[in-house]
Amino acid sequence: MAIVLGIESSCDETAAALVSADRRIIAQRIASQDDAHAPYGGVVPEIAARAHAERLAPMIAAVLDDAGLELTDLAAIAATAGPGLIGGVMVGLVSAKALAMASDVPLIAINHLEGHALSPRLADPALDFPYALLLVSGGHCQILRVDGVGRYRRLATTIDDALGEAFDKTAKILGLGYPGGPAVEELAATGNPHAVPLPRPLKGSAEPHFSFAGLKSAVLRAKESGAHADADIAASFQQAAIDCVTDRLARALEQMGPVTALVVAGGVAANQVMRAALEAVAAAHGLRFTAPPPALCTDNAAMIAWAGIEHLAQTDFTPAPLDIAARPRWPLDPAAEPVRGAGYKG
Ligand code: KG4
Ligand code: ZN
Numbered sequence: 144m145a146i147v148l149g150i151e152s153s154c155d156e157t158a159a160a161l162v163s164a165d166r167r168i169i170a171q172r173i174a175s176q177d178d179a180h181a182p183y184g185g186v187v188p189e190i191a192a193r194a195h196a197e198r199l200a201p202m203i204a205a206v207l208d209d210a211g212l213e214l215t216d217l218a219a220i221a222a223t224a225g226p227g228l229i230g231g232v233m234v235g236l237v238s239a240k241a242l243a244m245a246s247d248v249p250l251i252a253i254n255h256l257e258g259h260a261l262s263p264r265l266a267d268p269a270l271d272f273p274y275a276l277l278l279v280s281g282g283h284c285q286i287l288r289v290d291g292v293g294r295y296r297r298l299a300t301t302i303d304d305a306l307g308e309a310f311d312k313t314a315k316i317l318g319l320g321y322p323g324g325p326a327v328e329e330l331a332a333t334g335n336p337h338a339v340p341l342p343r344p345l346k347g348s349a350e351p352h353f354s355f356a357g358l359k360s361a362v363l364r365a366k367e368s369g370a371h372a373d374a375d376i377a378a379s380f381q382q383a384a385i386d387c388v389t390d391r392l393a394r395a396l397e398q399m400g401p402v403t404a405l406v407v408a409g410g411v412a413a414n415q416v417m418r419a420a421l422e423a424v425a426a427a428h429g430l431r432f433t434a435p436p437p438a439l440c441t442d443n444a445a446m447i448a449w450a451g452i453e454h455l456a457q458t459d460f461t462p463a464p465l466d467i468a469a470r471p472r473w474p475l476d477p478a479a480e481p482v483r484g485a486g487y488k489g
Pocket of ligand 2: 259409410442
């Protein structure tokens with residue numbers, strides 16, 4: 144039974160995990176850097192890279208120890224090679240290269256977005272290709288059609304902020320701290336989602352792309368007006384964001400052809416109100432709905448190890464060369480047209 148070591152270090156989570164081809168997470172360790180970045184209201188790349196460098200090596204030793212395995216027992220070492228904050232990505236990828244070289248185990252360079260895109264298949268053995276994927280995190284906001292391993296068609300991206308970023312900025316405006324998503328969801332549960340009139344940017348537009356910058360500005364104005372309770376602002380923001388997502392998703396589903404399921408992944412997929420709204424979209428389109436458990440939605444190394452397992456199973460699998468470069472940008476669908484305004488989030 145093939146076992147793959149996964150390494151994740153592209154943002155503010157340092158993680159290592161061992162996953163087997165029969166979908167067992169044999170061991171995993173994850174260290175969040177939330178406390179280190181909280182005073183700044185967002186991730187500081189230099190602080191992140193240092194924290195990864197300090198934590199990763201002992202973490203890898205710990206998961207191997209937990210499982211009672213040696214490096215030479217592994218079928219491959221899979222590391223996130225981009226996209227993300229380059230200092231952190233380099234820490235993880237260089238570590239993986241060193242271990243692969245020392246133990247003569249194949250290296251697999253994983254696109255972090257592919258980790259999110261395939262993670263639902265780790266949790267749900269019945270999930271078959273092709274499926275529609277809504278990928279919503281702090282750095283990314285995309286709708287993809289997943290046709291198979293390495294075969295992704297991007298139908299939509301954001302022209303400004305990612306959805307998780309919009310939650311984080313709203314949290315900052317409301318003084319809720321970082322990361323903001325869970326705090327906004329908690330406060331929103333006590334507010335009225337229709338109390339504050341907020342825009343739904345791009346709702347109804349022909350292309351299924353996203354925009355959240357105008358919504359964030361409107362949240363700021365609502366807060367500064369002093370006319371609304373924070374809970375009402377949080378609830379109204381969450382409702383506006385979800386309305387945008389369901390509208391854009393419905394448009395993308397019209398354009399992508401038949402799929403087996405609607406899948407949501409990425410940190411924002413942990414939001415229960417969003418999940419309920421997405422379930423309704425799936426039902427309206429006659430699709431099965433699936434979302435990985437919250438711990439697999441936010442950044443983790445099990446999804447990177449699993450993507451490695453999926454690559455190993457391909458008939459044309461070849462290990463990555465040991466001089467492969469870390470990539471700050473790495474689109475999942477290289478053929479996707481650039482969208483005006485979309486930068487690294489595309
Ligand atoms: O996938 P992830 O862990 O890291 C990135 O690749 O970005 O996603 C983190 C993002 C943050 O913006 C966080 O605020 C958001 O996911 N998030 C949430 C919730 N939990 C995490 N957003 C809304 N509701 C939540 N419950
Ligand atoms: Zn992520």
